[in-house]
Amino acid sequence: MSTPNVRPGTVANQRRSQRILLSVPLRVTGKRMNGSSFTEHTNTLIVNAHGALIQLREAVHNGQALSLKNMGTGEEAHCTVMDVNEGPNGVPEVGVEFDEANPQFWRVSFPPADWSARSPEAKRYASPKHSPVNSVKTPPAKK
Numbered sequence: 001m002s003t004p005n006v007r008p009g010t011v012a013n014q015r016r017s018q019r020i021l022l023s024v025p026l027r028v029t030g031k032r033m034n035g036s037s038f039t040e041h042t043n044t045l046i047v048n049a050h051g052a053l054i055q056l057r058e059a060v061h062n063g064q065a066l067s068l069k070n071m072g073t074g075e076e077a078h079c080t081v082m083d084v085n086e087g088p089n090g091v092p093e094v095g096v097e098f099d100e101a102n103p104q105f106w107r108v109s110f111p112p113a114d115w116s117a118r119s120p121e122a123k124r125y126a127s128p129k130h131s132p133v134n135s136v137k138t139p140p141a142k143k
Contacts, residue, residue: 017049017103018110025071028056030064041071045093049103049110051079055091060084066096070105077105 024044031037038058046053052068060066064081083095103110 017101018112019046019048020106020108020110021045022047022106022108024052024106026054027069027071028054028058028066029069030058030060030066032058033061044106047106047108050101051082051095051097052106053093053095055087056094057091060092060094068096068105070107073107075105077102 022044024047025041026044027039027041029037029039040056040058042054042056044052044054060081062081062084066079066081067076068079069076078099079096080099081094082097085093087093098105
């Protein structure tokens with residue numbers, strides 16, 4: 001996925017919530033410029049507590065209101081298009097923001113804002129000496 005971060009480093013590191021690469025099946029509905037309705041099925045590329053990045057073939061514009069239905073849970077949320085960029089496969093990648101923060105919509109637990117792979121908690125869980133695989137002794141192979 002080629003979604004380069006064109007924002008300055010200081011701004012990019014000040015996100016309101018952590019991003020997670022997660023594919024969630026969605027039904028997206030909205031109104032075209034001529035007033036007719038559209039519906040498109042797609043998946044998320046990235047999610048966070050405030051919205052998502054999705055691929056959408058339907059032409060949309062910044063500020064446009066959309067409705068997302070999480071096909072796994074049936075839950076719906078209203079959102080606004082915040083950014084539209086050409087995707088690597090020619091399908092536009094659309095950044096959407098929920099009308100109100102909705103971290104439960106994705107049914108995942110988001111790490112705290114100050115979390116990183118260098119956090120002591122991350123190292124504790126990734127340490128081989130704490131791995132249950134290393135605590136199991138395998139019998140020697142029979143000859």
